[in-house]
Amino acid sequence: MTEARILVGVIGRPHGVRGLVRIASYTASPRALADYGPLADEAGTPIRLTWRGTGIAALALWREGAWVETRDRDEAARLTNRRLYLGRGALPPAGEDEFYLADLIGLDAVLPDGEAGLVAAVHDYGAGASLEIARRGRAPLLVPFTRAAVPEIDIAARRLVVVPPREHEVLP
Structure with missing residues (x-):
């Protein structure tokens, strides 16, 4: 490998x-x-x-x-x-309570409704990082990488908790 x-x-x-x-x-x-x-x-x-x-x-x-x-x-x-x-x-080892964004890829993502997914990618287009959560049989979920949307990260256990923000539709 x-x-x-x-x-x-x-x-x-x-x-x-x-x-x-x-x-x-x-x-x-x-x-x-x-x-x-x-x-x-x-x-x-x-x-x-x-x-x-x-x-x-x-x-x-x-x-x-x-x-x-x-x-x-x-x-x-x-x-x-x-x-x-x-x-x-x-790269130097990450410090206590630190990690590289690349370390998040492959972590299990647990949602509030119990549904699980997998962190498929970390995107950063300049306005802040976001996580792409792959979900079995459903469209991927894109979540901002903020403390509110990702309140818990456990690298050792290979999981994180995701609380997606409420969706809003903006009409012209």
């Missing part, structure tokens, strides 16, 4: 003409991305980054047994929107 990969950042648009790129980091400390060692893209290609400024990095990709740096804007542009992953084992 392969180690789980955690999405830790995304390569953004080029910065300048010398192959630098903007980096969107999903880590608590964005600069820590360079400290983890090589990252990998969706295809598993190792990528090394070196910070050159706030949110700006130089990249090198592992190709044919050697690190090859991006040298110009065109090379950098081809990497735009490439996702950066790290093996779960390379």
